[in-house]
Every structure is written in structure tokens, then in C-alpha cells.
Amino acid sequence: MTEALLPQPSEGPDFVQLLTPEGERVEHPDYSLDVTDDEVRGLYRDLVLVRRIDTEATALQRQGELGLWASLLGQEAAQVGAGRSLSEGDFAFPTYREHGVAYCKGVDPVTLLGLFRGTSQGGWDPQDHGFALYTIVIGSQTLHATGYAMGMQRDGGSGAVMAFFGDGASSQGDVNEAFVWASVFNAPVVFFCQNNQWAISEPLEKQTRIPLYQRAQGFGFPGVRVDGNDVLAVLAVTRAALARARDGDGPLLIEAYTYRMGAHTTSDDPTRYRLAAELETWKLKDPIERVKAYLSRRGAGDAEFFAAVDAESDALAAHVRAGCLALPDPDPLTMFDHVYAGGSSLLDEEREQMSTYLASFAEAAR
């Protein structure tokens, strides 16, 4: 029952990497990527903005404006790489941490905040951007994703589905059932596992005896492990997996090997269960630094460019902050809305009673 029973991946065919932590381009036998400087600059900008959304939201939580925040710090490349592979007709089923994927799909970050501020339970329409609601119960969304993919098979949809989950979720029955369904129905779903090494306080070794990407083989579909901090590698692998799914070749498991640099959520204290040294090791693999180094080295990004991106991220942060503070406190009677599509006489009655009750006070309570 000790750590390090799993070999640490660093290189080789079982670990797809196209950009080293130092920012150098490398090749992989199975995955290649043709990408222009402009595109890399775009990815850099995505990474910085996504990180900034996350840090601003974390600050807002510390300031009492959000009740909770699930930080994606360190996982930006995994989410941007996957998010930028999803095309218009593709559908994403996130957990509760995929703010970077949401961003790539065109979801305004303020939309995500209601859930964490307590002003809504989510409340967005998945069809708006092909981005399902956040699912807090671990792993449930993988079955939803698989079912959605089965729907696409049956109504002539040409897109694919990406199901997001973490290393901890891989232990849940729902996730394993999703694997079964996806494989026997050959569903066009890509399972994207961000292995950030920790499920709250439990390290990966508590969830599995083998590298997670190898689980897929047991279910009958391919698995690939990618450097989750390498946006280029993630982009390449997810593009290929989604194309394969759209072509009707069925599911695939991607393990994006990354690290949860922050706490599980703002209620968590990682210093209680993991060593600072581990964090330091992963800081050296920062997903944004390597892209910056790459751009700088090849002259594709100068100080002016980086400053402009920083300025844009400041503006975005301000937008997030203002949007957060402007989220209206819902009227108490809204708790009765949308429980049923077809309405409910019981709830009408209860709403009426509450309305009368609330009106009977000299002053509102809040």
C-alpha cells in the first residue's frame, strides 16, 4: 500500500509528447501535427486566458463571492487541446472542472459561475454550445455521453462525443459501464481522462494497478496516453480520436497525464496529503511556460505579443469578476420552477403558500 507502484511515464510510445517541458518540438511515431505559428500563438492565448479565468474565480472564492471553485490549474493544456479539437457538431460531457473546454466551445465563463456562486444549479442549455451541464456526481456523465453518442448513431448525426472524467472517476461503476456500452455499441465517443494524479487526497495508486489508458484494452477499444501538459500532443491525439469516432470506428480512451496543481476545490487543503516537492516537480512541466518558450525561441512571440495576451487576460478577468458580482440572487419562489416539464399542482400549491408566507413579513429576511 505504498506509492510509486505505477511507473512514471516520461517518454516512449506509451506517452505521446510533441513539445517538451522546455519548449522543444519533438516527434512521435504515431501522432504528428502540422501547426502554424499563428495557430500556436492562438493556443498560447487560449492557455493564458483559461488560466486567468481560473485564477480569477479562485480569488473570487477567497473573497466570498463564490461559495466554491474547482480549479483546473495545471490542466489547461489538456483542456485546450481537447477543446480545440471539438468541432461544431461534436458534443462535450464535462465533469465540473472543464472550464477550459467550456471556453473553447464558446461558453461565456460567467455562465459557469452561477453553479459555484449558488445562484443556479447550472442552468445553461447544452445545445447552445454542445456543452452539457456540469455533473458533480462522479462519473455519471460518461454514461450520458455514451447514450448521446448512441443517439447520434441512430439519427444520422455526423459528429462525435467527448466524455471527460478524472482518474478517480475511473473507479466508479458508471464509468466502467460506459466503457461496456460504448464498446458493444461501437459508439462514437472519445473518453478523455484527465489523470491529474489525485482524487482529493487519494493518489492514483488507490484507483488502479495499471496505467489508466491500458484499461481500455480490457473493454475492447484502444487507449493512448498523452502528455496532458503538452497542448500540441493533446491536440494531435484528440483530433485523431474524434476523427476515428466520426468515421464509425468506435470509442477510444485518452489518458491525459497531467497534474492538479491546486486543491481539489477551494474547500480542500492539499498540504495535508502531498509533498511540496511533488508540486515543484510539476511546476517544471508547466503547460504555458513551454509554449511561451517555444514561441520565444523561434521568434514567433515577442514581448509585445505576450503583453497583449496578458492585457487581454486582465480584461477577461475583469469581465468574469463583474459578471460574477452581477449575478442576481434568485427570487425564492424560483425554487419551484422547472421541477417538472409538465407542471405540478402540488408545487403550485406550495409556491402559493410560500408566496403568502413571505409576503406576511414586515421586512424581507434577506
Next chain:
Amino acid sequence: MADFALPDLGEGLTEAEILRWLVAVGDRVTLNQPIVEVETAKAAVEIPSPYAGVVKTLHHSAGDTIDVGAPLISFDVEGESGTVRPEGEQPAEFLVGSGPKPSARTRRARVAPVAPMPPVVTQADRPQPARVAAAAVGERAERLVAQVHVLAKPPVRKLARDLGVDLRVISGTGAHATITRADVEAAAAGVPSPGGARSPVGAVIDVDPATRERRIPIKGVRKATAAAMVQSAFTAPQVSEFVTVDVTPMMELVTRLRAHPDFDGIAVSPLLLVARSLVLAIARHPMINSSWDDEAQEIVVKDYINLGIATATERGLIVPNIKDAGRLSLPELGAALNRLVASARAGRATPSDLSRGTVTITNVGVFGVDTGTPILNPGEAAILCFGAVRDQPWVHEGRIEIRNVTQLAVTFDHRIVDGQLGSEFLADVAGQLADPWQLVTWR
């Protein structure tokens, strides 16, 4: 000036300890710059500044433990940073985000009176539920309440059942026309309820042309009386004896009493003297004034005479009684009789009047009837029936003369009163009425 209170930092924490300040008074800070390190039950965290500005006040020192929601730090805030909350809006004194908020300790003032919950009636064919306006809810309550057949709370129902009262005929005097305990007790004593709305006796019931019959529901006083009669008749073995008496002297006495100043304002009738005779006869034959306590297997002989007078009223027969009639003087007894009969006829007999009687007189003479075989009032051992006083030929001092003659009947509970006692008692009463001077010399 902007204040910042300690927020809840994770799922309901209530307090935190300040580990160290990262800024000092007078420092200029930027938005999100870490300002303090605190420790909670769950974690040690740095809190970033919610404002850009200058630190004005640190409200606590390192080492202090403060509650969530307590003031932490105050800033002089820059004019316009674009990210600062608009002027005039202060952060909520309580935590904006998560955490168990301090619970209320006092009630909030109400402006509207508390309405009782209307009983919910779901109809099988209920249409699309309409939003009921708040004002209409109260009306609906009234309507629903009125539809329910009997309104009485469970403790009152139990009382009614114990007293043998049918709630369906009672009009309630409580809120929402509910039947109260007092209403039940009054009904048990046979008093018409003040509401009066449900009087079955006065109700007009039409003949059904098909059957040529008229069906009157058995309810209320009639039902209660009937039940009493049945119980009496089939519990106590009842024997009746009769005597015919020349009461001419008693009638003369009535005339003289009417003229007597002591009886001013008192309506003197033969009934008064019959009552007086009865009371005196009981004094000499106390077993007459008793009851059979089957449960205790005891005969309860009473030392007080609560004299009941059977009275016909609009609602039926009731028997109010005069308490302790044996201790009243003749004028007092007369007055009491007057009062009793009047109040009974007016429907004002109280439950007290109608309970705890010990012996009864039934006056059938007012109807022109000679005599009868009265049924005992339950709980009593004797009932005296006083018939009409007629002019009849009678043998008086050896000659046939026209005299005032009446019949007296007594029914007695043969478990307590044997033939001899009953006969002697009846003869005693008759004797006093035949020779009223006995009323004066005895006792």
C-alpha cells in the same frame, strides 16, 4: 472606504485563525494581492484582496480567531479600477458565498395574521390547477370547512361519544362553526343549542307523495330522550301503583295561599303542594330517593332531593330539577318551580338544571289526563304522576258530594322499592294532599 469580512472558505466553516498578515496599514494593494494567511478547520489559505486600494485598518491581529462574517480588513478604495464593486454597495455583512449563516434567534415581525391551513380537498376531475389568489385562499377555506359535515375536534368527539350525543344535530358555537365541549354538554342535558339552526323537531318535512309517508330523522333531543327511556325501561324493573284522592282541602289551600302575602309574585298551583308532599314523604321514606349503582353494587340513598319536573318544550320532553328541594320553604319552593318551568319553556334550562336529579314529578293533569304509568328517569328510583283535578262525585262524610278528585300514580324501581314501601309512600303523598294540615304539623 470598503470593508471586507472573513468569508467562509469551505463548505460551512464557522471561524478561522489569522496566521499572519501579509500587508500593513498604509500599504497600497492591488486587486487579488494576497493580504492575509488564515487557518481554518480544513486548511491554511491565503486570502486575496477584493479591492485595489490602501489598507486602512486591520481589524484583528495574528493569532486571533475570528468568526466567518466578522470584519477582517478595511481599505481606502481607489476611485475607479473597473473591478471594484460600485460605490455604495458594501459587501454583505454575512458571508456572500457558502457557510452556515448565523441562524435567526428572534422572530421576524409579521404584518398579516396567521391563517389556518385550509383543508386540502383534491377532486378527481380537478381541472388545470389555477393559481389561487392569496385572498381567495381564506375564502376557499371557509367554503371547504362548511362542506364538512361535522366539525368537532377529537377531544370533543370523544366527549360526545361518552355522553351519547349525536354531533350531527348540534350547531357549533366555536370558530368556523366548530362544536365545542360546552355545546356537547348542553346537548347531553337536552338543552336546545343557541345556534338553533339544526332543530329537527321544528323542521318542516314534507310528505313524500309516492309513499304518502313523512320520514322524520331520529336525532337530537328526541333521540336522546328515546335512548334514556329505553335504557330505563329495560334496566330497572318498574312497577306502577295508583291512588285516587279527594284533594278538595288542598285546592282550598291553594286558593288561600295565592292570597297570602308570603306568596306575592309566586304563582301557586296544585303542583306546588304535590311537590311539597313528595318532599315530605321522601323524608319519611328515604329509600324512595335513591339510585341503583350496578357497577359498584350499591344502592345510593341521597340525603338531598333534586326534584325534577317533567316539562314539555318545543324540542321535546326535558326534566329540569330543583336542587335540594327538601330544604326550601314553601314560598321558596314555589318560586323555584316558577323559575324552573319558565326557563325550561323558554329554552334556557342549563346543563346543571338538567343533571343530577334524584326524583321526578310528571304532571299529566295539565293535558286533562287522569293518570299513567310513567317511566323512571334513568338514575332515579321513583317518579310521581299527577293527573287532572276533576269535579267528581265522591263519598264525603257518608254522603255523595261533588269533590275535587285526582289520581296519583307512582312508578318505582322494584330492585330498590318493594311493594310495601311503594304503597306506603304513595299513601303518604295522597294522605297529605287529602289532609293538608299534615304539611304544617309534620316537619
Next chain:
Amino acid sequence: MATLTMAKALNEGLRSAMERDPKVLIMGEDVGRLGGVFRVTDGLQKDFGEDRVIDTPLAESGIIGTAVGLAIRGFRPVCEIQFDGFVFPAFDQIVSQVARMHYRSAGHVKMPLTIRIPYGGGIGAVEHHSESPETYFAHTAGLKVLTCSHPADAFTMIQPAIACDDPIVFFEPKRRYWDKADVDPDVAASASCWSAEVAREGTTATLITYGPSVRTCLDAAAAAESDGQDLEVVDLRALSPIDWETVFASVRKTQHAVVVSEAPLFASLAAEIAARITEHCFYSLEAPVLRVGGASTPYPASRVEEDFLPDLDRVLDAVDRALGW
């Protein structure tokens, strides 16, 4: 005597149980190294080892299912479900297996599990972290259900719960985890957890409640004094089986009953309590038994939870309605 938070009191109770019986195991997500997300199992893995305080894989069904196997082997597992809203993956194991094993085996196999679940709302949390699912479990034959309302009860109730040979779902009101009170560590562990407690004596009306709502009702009773109302508060403590004797005695005395809990009103445990009181205390009731609970909706966004949950004003509103009936 020590002043402890409820979380700490539970911690001490768990520690005592583990010291007393080497067959007691603790298992759940993050219970070992982290000590639990509410620190209820803090320090226990360090003292009792990884074989007895087990950080499990992330699967609630797996936690309960493997606990069933451990119980058959003779262990006494204390399972933690991290939050109320996450018990549902385990619901099948609990209802189909844990609750029925004794019955299925004609008494040969005991299920001495304790399933600890933080429950209830009022902490401004996100979805699935504020549920009141106790009705599902009280409704399931074969299970027993307990809930503590204050630190002293937390300490004394968890121990006999663990020692009990029947499976117990032990609900811990998370909004009260940080409440502090004096706890006497020497109170006998065999103190009964099955009796209801009259938390406050009174004569005007009875508030029947449990878990997080007990303090709400006590606050309400204190506030009601100025209205001339003398409220009695009965803390059920055991939700299955319920101590009806204490409940009925109270209702017969005050003749007015209000049942208070956070769970959504429709078909909640409060309904069973109301029905049974009506049946057994009918002739004592001056008003129908009223229930105060959450709205019959899913637990709402936390910004409106204060209106969803029964608070002091709503409790006293119900009392007024009962008294005015």
C-alpha cells in the same frame, strides 16, 4: 469534560470504538491520510494503520459492497459516504444487500455495518451536498437509522451504533459539525441511542424533530417565550425505530404537534410520524399534526436555500397555525 466540536466528538467516538474492538474498520474516500473532508476521521489512520483505516477507490457502491463481504467475514466496517448526495450509487448495495442479508440468511449472517453520512443543508454548497435522504433508509426494512443533533450525542451515539449488530445508517448534520459543546468522554458507551430525548420541556405544543433541525427548534422555542408559548422539543435521535412512547407522551400532554425536518415535505418521514401520532393520540389532538419541511423540489441553488429550509420563523408559523386551529 472537554469542549468539542461535533466533528471532533465523532472522531473521539470512532477512536473509542476502534480501541475497544479490533474488528472495527473505517473505510471511505479520503478518510485515511486526509482524515476525511470534515476531519471526522482525523488521525485515525496514523494510530490504527492502513489496514484498519482504508482510503478506498472512488466508488460508493464498491465501498458498501466490499463492506458487506468484510462483514460476512466477521469484521465490523464503518463506511463513510462523503456527502449525502453521493450515497445513491451505493443505494442498491444498501437496500438490496445490506438491509436483507440477515433476513435472507434466516439470521445466520449479521450485517453490523455503520454507514456514516454527512447530511442536510444550510452550508451554501453546490448540488448534491445538502440532501436529506433519510426517508429512503428509514423506509427500508432491515436498516436502522440514527441521527445526532449535538456533540455529546455524536460521541455517545456513534459507539453503540458501531457495536450494534444491525446495519445502521448514521446521519451526521454537517451544518452542525462545527457546533461546540461539552462532551463527557466517560459517559458509558452503552448509553442508549434508541430513545428520543426531550431537549426542552414545555406545555403549549410539541416540536418533533431531529438532526440539524433540533437546534432550529430550540432557537424557535426560545424566541417563542416572548409570545407566551412554552414549546416542548423532542429530538428523535433514532429515525428507525422511532421511540413512539416519548413522542406520544409529549403530544398527549401538549395536544399540539409540529414535525420539523429539512427533507422535502412530500412523503417524508415526517408524514409517517404525523400519521402515527394521529392514530395513537387522536383524542388528545386539538389540531392536526402539522409538518414543516423543505419544499417538495430538488434542493435548490444555495442562494435560496434559506427559504427552502425550515427556519425559526417557519417553525413558529406552524406553531401559530396549530394553536389557532
